[in-house]
Amino acid sequence: MHYQTLLLAVMLGILTACNSGGPREQEQADSSAAASPGAGITGPSAKAAGSYQGVLPCADCPGIDYQLSLYEDHHYRELRAYRDRNHHKAFIDTGRWQLENDSIVRLLREQPQRFLFQDGKLYHLDQEGHRITGMLADNYILRPVEGGGNYARLQEKAAAGADFWAVGNEPGWTLELDRQKTLFFLNQEGDSLRAPTPRPRPNTDTLQVYTAKTEKAELILTIRQRACMDDMSGFMRPYTVEVQFKDRTYTGCGESL
CATH class of the missing domain: 2.40.128.640 (Lipocalin)
Structure with a gap:
């Protein structure tokens, strides 16, 4: 379990090294957040x-x-x-x-x-x-339980305007959502999509569906208010997330920031 988490982090790090030169690289590095929640405490x-x-x-x-x-x-x-x-x-x-x-x-x-x-x-x-x-x-x-994520880095994302973050496995992927600005998706193969955040339809207390489009691709993000357990670490997050992108469906867990 721990080995698989490290493998995902290494693969995303390789993607970063191969595409240096701008904001995209910082997002790829951020997607491998898997540090212990207690890493910053002394005493x-x-x-x-x-x-x-x-x-x-x-x-x-x-x-x-x-x-x-x-x-x-x-x-x-x-x-x-x-x-x-x-x-x-x-x-x-x-x-x-x-x-x-x-x-x-x-x-x-x-x-x-x-x-x-x-x-x-x-x-x-x-x-x-x-x-x-x-x-x-x-x-x-x-x-x-492992998989608590890089709490400090997620707090930084929240301060920068991100509202929601999600992650999944096999293949590894992450998603970051600023409901007022942009949606960004990245998988471990390097496929990604950045698009203006559309209005969710439907938009209820228990279900939100976002359909984001660019000239090259479409992504459908479904967020359900249902507790979700990471299928590798066992860590729980409050939302079950599904992403449909390039004829593939990704499943995982998400949380509000």
Whole structure:
């Protein structure tokens, strides 16, 4: 899994080296973002930074797909998706986190959530700060997952105006969308399309379809508000994405920036 991710990054790096001379090269280099979310932290918090997953118990559904990403600037991103409910729509919460007593991860929000960081995992703690026990105890353990992406670089893209980013595998591809300006698609073979962003039709809370055209090609981008799991790393993002380009269909996962 890790080898495949590195292979994609190397292939996109080769494309960059072979086409030096302008903005296109920077976009190709950016498309291989796969650094650890904790790469920029120094000190005790560095060991806890990263992304973690589990399936939480649910009273009226088969389970809750849960992912918590702890980023280098001490922001967090929490994803929840209820199985067999709401078309597996992802619910996102963001905020700040801190590490207490070198082992307790605390999400700073109105109702603080605490986890014990131990052996590279996160263990949910109850309101009294104790580990959850009993038959469902294993469901409250979050295990590390790769593929969290280059958080700092995605933040830079957001500051530059990008609204949405998506990635897929086999073959590897990335897409960057500025809903007010341009859409840019690139695959690992070097095929790409840059076009003004069209109005999505349809455009609903759960489905958006963009049809972008240039003189040489057409691209159809479909974004569904349905939790998506990367088929290599297992990392989850809140949107399922499909791209139709040059008689080929690409599938992957996306997120708002």
